[in-house]
Amino acid sequence: MTASRASAATELRLRARAKPPLDDAEREVVERFIERAWAESGLARQTQSSYRTDLGGLARWLVAHDSSLLRALRSDVFEYFAERSAAGYTARSNARLLSCLRAFYAQQVRTGAVTIDPTATLAAPKQGRALPKTLSESQVEALLAAPVIDTAEGLRDRCMLELMYGAGLRVSELVGLDGLSINLRQGVLRIRGKGGKERLVPLGEEASHWVEKYLADARPTLVTKQNSAALFIDKRGEPMTRQQVWYAIKRFAKQAGIDSAAVSPHKLRHAFATHLLNHGADLRALQMMLGHSSLSTTQIYTLVAREGLKRLHAQHHPRG
Numbered sequence: 502m503t504a505s506r507a508s509a510a511t512e513l514r515l516r517a518r519a520k521p522p523l524d525d526a527e528r529e530v531v532e533r534f535i536e537r538a539w540a541e542s543g544l545a546r547q548t549q550s551s552y553r554t555d556l557g558g559l560a561r562w563l564v565a566h567d568s569s570l571l572r573a574l575r576s577d578v579f580e581y582f583a584e585r586s587a588a589g590y591t592a593r594s595n596a597r598l599l600s601c602l603r604a605f606y607a608q609q610v611r612t613g614a615v616t617i618d619p620t621a622t623l624a625a626p627k628q629g630r631a632l633p634k635t636l637s638e639s640q641v642e643a644l645l646a647a648p649v650i651d652t653a654e655g656l657r658d659r660c661m662l663e664l665m666y667g668a669g670l671r672v673s674e675l676v677g678l679d680g681l682s683i684n685l686r687q688g689v690l691r692i693r694g695k696g697g698k699e700r701l702v703p704l705g706e707e708a709s710h711w712v713e714k715y716l717a718d719a720r721p722t723l724v725t726k727q728n729s730a731a732l733f734i735d736k737r738g739e740p741m742t743r744q745q746v747w748y749a750i751k752r753f754a755k756q757a758g759i760d761s762a763a764v765s766p767h768k769l770r771h772a773f774a775t776h777l778l779n780h781g782a783d784l785r786a787l788q789m790m791l792g793h794s795s796l797s798t799t800q801i802y803t804l805v806a807r808e809g810l811k812r813l814h815a816q817h818h819p820r821g
Contacts, residue, residue, distance in 0.1 A: 528557075537612075644757045676741050
């Protein structure tokens with residue numbers, strides 16, 4: 502986030518806190534909605550918190566304009582969105598708010614609390630398609646070389662990085678691997694991805710080398726429990742967690758001289774996809790390796806590769 506965007510975000514937060522507190526009646530309406538939504542379909546704590554924030558913001562704005570959540574008109578909600586946009590809220594933020602309000606007012610119509618949904622005819626804000634940021638091949642090479650491999654933990658970390666980049670794994674897929682997931686003789690990984698869907702991913706020579714070395718030289722010294730089935734384990738013999746992998750990558754990025762804020766486990770997956778396309782990989786083959794159910798999800802990487810080629814042309818072409 503740039504300094505100007507960070508300053509704008511801070512200003513918006515301060516402006517929101519300056520609004521009058523939510524009164525008891527409006528708070529009761531919000532909590533009743535959340536309780537019913539949780540009972541009907543279940544809501545994660547983060548979603549509940551988001552709903553409270555979003556509905557609370559609208560409720561305070563409505564009170565200041567002599568209205569309330571259950572008396573709001575379409576014109577009120579439209580004006581609220583207009584003010585948010587003018588204040589600098591993004592289309593993504595407003596789209597999330599509209600989704601919350603639609604769920605809220607749909608429930609109020611079902612229960613008879615209101616007769617007209619003020620969000621029914623509001624169009625969702627158009628969002629530009631954000632391109633996933635990735636790492637250059639030289640940055641990936643520096644990151645992979647960062648772990649000190651003369652220790653069992655360092656060798657494990659090198660193997661994890663090689664697998665994430667070499668097979669395009671999500672961090673949840675990486676920590677979910679067990680010994681039966683790898684077939685070194687055939688050079689494939691069996692991955693259980695989102696929704697429990699399984700896929701086979703080719704295992705390159707470099708990744709196979711590090712897996713074989715890890716299994717022979719590092720994992721036996723880390724195993725403290727005979728029933729530890731996870732492929733990657735920590736020094737206590739427990740399966741590695743997503744958080745442990747995340748922190749490790751941040752640490753190695755810093756050691757490699759890469760901005761750690763720009764590096765995450767998922768960035769290695771983006772790099773895997775982008776670099777394959779840069780070297781001529783087939784889009785449908787990439788879709789299968791990434792485990793995308795829709796080709797349109799994979800196609801965004803063609804845009805990333807195209808942008809990279811444009812930068813390369815502008816940098817090196819004599820008439821760029």
